[in-house]
Amino acid sequence: MLAIAFRFPGGRYHATPWGRHVNEAAVAWPPEPWRLLRALLAVWHRKLDPARWPRTRLSALLDRLATEPPQFHLPPAVPAHSRHYLPTRDKTTLVFDAFLRIEAGQPVHAVWPALELDADQLELLDALLDGLGYLGRAESWVEAVREAPPAGRQPDCVPVEADADAENGGGGDGGEMLRLLAARPAAGYAGFRSRALTEFGRARRIADTLPADWLDALAVETGALQKAGWNRPPAAIEIPYRRRPARPSAPRHDRRPGPAIDTVRYALYGRPLPRIEDAIRVGEWLRSTVLRACHPPVPALISGHDLPPGNPHAHAFWLAESAGGDGRIDHVLIHMPDGIPAGVFGVLADPGKLREPARRRPAGDGDADDTDTRAWQLLPEWFG
Known part of the structure; x- marks a missing residue:
């Protein structure tokens, strides 16, 4: 073997x-x-x-x-x-x-x-x-x-004879x-070449792809064979094979629990960005945005109400950040000390736009009933 x-x-x-x-x-x-x-x-x-x-x-x-x-x-x-x-x-x-x-x-x-x-x-x-x-x-x-190969293992793909089992599409084991x-053996190629030259004549485009030497025939370039019109290499034959159904892939390994995810950070997009002096207000707006995105009942960690006794600070913290150092708030964060619950991830992945509450325009700037509001796009950057 x-x-x-x-x-x-x-x-x-x-x-x-x-x-x-x-x-x-x-x-x-x-x-x-x-x-x-x-x-x-x-x-x-x-x-x-x-x-x-x-x-x-x-x-x-x-x-x-x-x-x-x-x-x-x-x-x-x-x-x-x-x-x-x-x-x-x-x-x-x-x-x-x-x-x-x-x-x-x-x-x-x-x-x-x-x-x-x-x-x-x-x-x-x-x-x-x-x-x-x-x-x-x-x-x-x-x-x-x-x-x-490993002892006792059966092959996955085997040649089959042109018998009734092969013609019926694969046999009993599927x-x-x-x-x-x-590749044709050397003797088989010599016989095929002789018959091909007799049948097709000695046209140059055919003869050039039928070299007398068997090794040269194995080495003929694919492009030359296709240009000459061969539907398969003349030094090759097709052999029927049966490929058994694919074996199942390796079993999945159990995931090991990792550290709890307790923070999500968003980039803030919009013009103009809020000033860092408005950090507390921006935190309030962020909380309101997430509350609107939640389906009732709103989780206690989000609302901050009805928290378990003895743990009054397990609620979410709403933080603003000026990563650019220019005095403008360009990122906001939501932090939950005990980890973000699984049911909240979907809401935090796309909470919607951060909106400033509607406020009246200054007197004399437009109609008295007009209101003005600003909005910023929240794009989650990472959960960690």
Whole structure:
């Protein structure tokens, strides 16, 4: 048996399936065998010394990996995406960045149950895995090593034969049917290439994507294949897999009680701001604002009435603050020494505007019955 563990220290796996647009926000899961082989081939080209690791040894190793489709043991993964508005000339273009969130220490195991490699092939494979920095897109940092999955655990995604069970959509144990790209073995590719050249002729755009060498066929750029009109890489085949229902995520940990929240601070927005000499009046206005926002019965801690005997100062304190130091009140605070009750948080999150009580205009300034009032927006900054 051969087993490889892939861990994603960044906690993300980015990979767009073949033939899908990036804005479909689809993620190739599990990593396709085709992607795995191309990643190992890229490591050999970029990081290994061909004199130490000859091309013939690499071809033999990858051909062995292509002869048997692997099984996969998958960790819990959560699909997510971010949206990016990229400037293009006089407008912006929306681009989706889809990925799977994976706990950093949880591995993906690819297992070839019947595959046995000799010592030279294992040595080369270890060198390739050691040089593998990412899998999928460059954001998918990866650490890969030969490692068996936990004993007794069943694979989550397995290849299935094209039998009645597969055609009926997944068999008795449920699961999702999907098709993963895998590399054709070298002999299978040679036969396919011969038939393709006979059928399509030797048009340059086709012939250029059908190199005679199997490793070269694995390395053909995706853009060149799409430009030539291939609906899948000619060196690849689709293998039906059954992916079992997702395992439940890790159990939630009980929250530990933290310190009680006893203060809320608001920024005051409006022109002009009250002067610090009016701090007591502003405190009264703040209390009136919260009282109006409360549904009856008003909590005793807010009203200050009917407090328990022996604790007459457990009510809310209404405070004004000049954080800018310019003599203007730009913040207000509500403090409750014994903590803010849970039922009051909703009111304090949006108490409405802080309003000065209506007052008559000075004589001679407008009609005698006119009144004047000022209001300021209360924006909660923090609870603590």
